Amino acid sequence: RLPELYDSPIPAWYNGQCPLLDQGRLIVATGGRALLVALDRATGAPIWESPNPEGLMMSHSSVMPVEIAGVRQYAYLTLGGLVGVSAETGEQLWSFPWKFNTAVAPSPLPLADGQFLLTSGYHAQSVVCRAALQDGAWTAEEVAAFPPPPKGWNSEVHTPLEYRGHIYGVGKTKRGMWTCLDLKGNELWTSGRAASFGMGGYVLADGLFFALDGKSGTLRMIDANADEYRQLGEAKLLSGPDVWAPPVITHGKLLIRDLGKLLCIDIADHSAPLAASKPAPH
Numbered sequence: 001r002l003p004e005l006y007d008s009p010i011p012a013w014y015n016g017q018c019p020l021l022d023q024g025r026l027i028v029a030t031g032g033r034a035l036l037v038a039l040d041r042a043t044g045a046p047i048w049e050s051p052n053p054e055g056l057m058m059s060h061s062s063v064m065p066v067e068i069a070g071v072r073q074y075a076y077l078t079l080g081g082l083v084g085v086s087a088e089t090g091e092q093l094w095s096f097p098w099k100f101n102t103a104v105a106p107s108p109l110p111l112a113d114g115q116f117l118l119t120s121g122y123h124a125q126s127v128v129c130r131a132a133l134q135d136g137a138w139t140a141e142e143v144a145a146f147p148p149p150p151k152g153w154n155s156e157v158h159t160p161l162e163y164r165g166h167i168y169g170v171g172k173t174k175r176g177m178w179t180c181l182d183l184k185g186n187e188l189w190t191s192g193r194a195a196s197f198g199m200g201g202y203v204l205a206d207g208l209f210f211a212l213d214g215k216s217g218t219l220r221m222i223d224a225n226a227d228e229y230r231q232l233g234e235a236k237l238l239s240g241p242d243v244w245a246p247p248v249i250t251h252g253k254l255l256i257r258d259l260g261k262l263l264c265i266d267i268a269d270h271s272a273p274l275a276a277s278k279p280a281p282h
Helices: 002-006
Strands: 020-022 025-029 034-040 046-051 064-068 071-078 081-086 092-097 115-118 127-134 137-145 161-163 166-171 177-181 187-190 202-205 208-212 218-223 231-236 248-250 253-257 262-266
Touching: 020 064, 025 071, 034 071, 034 081, 064 127, 081 137, 092 127, 092 137, 161 202, 166 202, 202 248
Parallel strands: none
Antiparallel strands: 020 025, 025 034, 034 046, 064 071, 071 081, 081 092, 115 127, 127 137, 161 166, 166 177, 177 187, 202 208, 208 218, 218 231, 248 253, 253 262
């Protein structure tokens, strides 16, 4: 009912965001009359609406909770750039215009010291920006730009991950290779011919990446290190099509799906080879 309630335009490929549950509230990006809204988790009653005087439009990105300069806020990547909204009041604190092409699906990746990595597919150039509170006023500026495509790294669908000062993810411009980069976008290594992931999703837990091949449905377990691509195991668990959904880990279980099937995999015992993984019992 977002178009009816908030005059929200329906984006191409429809709405792909993940609503955020945070401190008893549901945070949703609407991108119409209001930019973000906070609803009571139990009743659905509105708590606040963030004004949208610039008419910023909804993307496929999701809202990210962060704290900058001691202020809790929500970072959201609209079709006009990144904004920071007060978690307490819904007030827009700062904004950072960013140029993209066609669509924005990855969420802004929070880094240290109020920084964010912004990336998208369709030949968009990834950048790092920083929001800061200076003398009572909020500012946002670019601090680094990745090398431009086609050589520079970007991600079309999934949000990259930061681990111990390095960026990991599947590169659209790298033909679906698993890639490790420094915080300025310099490529340290890729999976090369060893593995390709297409538009598959991935998640990090206990120093391990669990990454899906978006075409074949193969799940790979990868050691999280900045030295080399080191695969620890794999298992073909889904057949597709479009194994694109982000994996989720909860209570030692990994949830993965394609367009027709949802699987729950027990991954609590890391010593067991991934090739022996089986769907968890119902």
